Amino acid sequence: MLQTLRYRAWAVVATVLALAGSLLAVGASSTPAHAVPTTIPLKITNNSGRGDQVYIYNVGTELATGRQGWADASGTFHPWPAGGNPPIPAPDAAITGPAAGQSTTIRMPKFSGRVYMSFGQKLVFKLATGGLVQPAVQNPSDPNRNILFHWAEYTLNDSGVWFNSSQVDMFAVPYSVGVQRSDGSTTTAGRLKSGGYNGFFNALRGQSGGWGNLIQTRSDGTVLRALAPLYGMETGALPASVMDDYINRVWSKYASSTLTVTPFGDQPNTKYYGRVSGDVMNFTNGSGAVVTSFQKPDADSIFGCHKKLDAPNDQVRGPISRTLCAGFNRSTLLTNPNQPDTSSSGFYQDGVTNHYARHIHAQMADGKAYAFAFDDVGNHESLVHDGNPREAYLTLDPFN
Known part of the structure; x- marks a missing residue:
């Protein structure tokens, strides 16, 4: 799926998101199925300070049928028509977003997907034979x-509902997500510190080793x-050897x-032991x-938490791989032989690390973000969840 200059079919991404939601749901909520309505409101507030027209897209997979498609402002699902080879233009799924200082409410259906927001121009979506x-x-x-665009x-x-901000692929638009719980209280995630947007880009520009590229x-x-950084390597912005010293x-x-x-927080007696022999680390x-x-x-x-660190959805290799991926990105494997290391005070302290993720977390108001695929190891992700949500929120935050 991750190839140089590749297109990404939604099917794989949606399957992963749906599976993640299902796994989180097991044991996470005793809410009866009928308590969650078919759609819930999503209030989108534009505090960006920009005058560009904002466009919203709600695309993904309908959980009841497994069909790919998009939802309109009312939450009505529309399946995509058949695609082509080469890809053909997709139907216009844009929803007009709020002007600066305003809010718009749309409906979220039972979906596993993305809410895109673009500034000034509509996005170009196409349909291939695979989605x-x-x-x-x-x-x-x-x-x-x-x-200029991003997505939640x-x-x-x-x-x-599980709703998260994401910088796994890129950092582009400052925004935060939130949910109103059944008791009326709210929780938010993904909000930058004051000045955090410029702070991130300034820090990345000043980072030696090509990270500003x-x-x-x-x-x-x-x-x-x-x-x-995964895509920076694809474009040649970062050298392929950027992590070699730490790996060695x-x-x-x-x-x-x-x-x-010890991959499971609720199973402290389930442990695996890794030792290196040549080019292989064996776990017993x-x-x-x-x-x-x-x-x-x-x-x-x-950076991709894939290939040689593939993480299948099983109870052994996948959980170990997730732990290794987090340890490498956060550079905690040398300082702590007991993983996962869940204390953020020790993250990103080595000179060879994922500096992109380091600078994102440093600019978050609560320190939490999805800066790489398994940033949720140790609960350091920017995620909100409720078993019986009243309303969800997406706020476009200031760029200054």
Whole structure:
């Protein structure tokens, strides 16, 4: 799925989001299925301070049928028509968003999907034979390359709503998400500190090693986004060797000592023990039997939490891989042989680390963000959840 200058079909992303919602729902809520209505309101507030026309898109997978499509402002689902090869234009799914200082309320259906918001221009979506083609702005020829946009991700099902901000692919628009619980109280996530938007880009520009090359601008000087390091490597903005020194030190350390992984917070007795032999880290269980092995990863595998750090949806390899991915991105594997390390005070302290994620977390009001795929290890993600939500919120925050 993650190829150089590739298009991304929605089907894979939606499946992952739906699965995540289902897994979170198990044991997370005793709310009866009938308590969550077919749609809930999503209040979108434009505090951006920008005068651009905002466009909203609600795209994803209908959970009841598994069909891909989009929802209009009323929450009515519209399946995508058949795609083509080459991809053909998708129907216009844009919803006119609120002007600066105003709010608009739309409805969220039982979906696993994304809420896109673009400034000044509508996004270009196309349909391939495998589903919706997502914007892929690491591709210089992508038609959305010069549009300022971002997205939030959510799952709404019979067990409630999970709604998160995301910088897994890029950091572009300052925004936050929220939910009003059944008791009337609210919770929010993803809000930057005052000055955090400029603070992030200034910090990235000042970071040695090519990290400032992740920033993309428009010809008129408008800052559009910073690509996540995975895509920065695809474009050549970051060297493929950017994590090699840290990887080599980790491999050397655990050739003569043991890395202990306790992947489940509610199962403290479930432990796996990693030791390096050559280019392989083998993990054994308490009986000494090898349960899974990992080839020595590269930066691509670490930033994408895939390939040599693939994380299948199982109860052994996937949870261990998630833990390793978080440890590499946060550079905690050398300082703590017991993983996951859940105390943020020790994150990103090595000179070789995911500086993109480091600077994002440093600018968040509560320190939480989805800056890489498994940033939820240890609950450091920007997520709101409620089992019986009254209303969800998406706020476009100030760019200054």
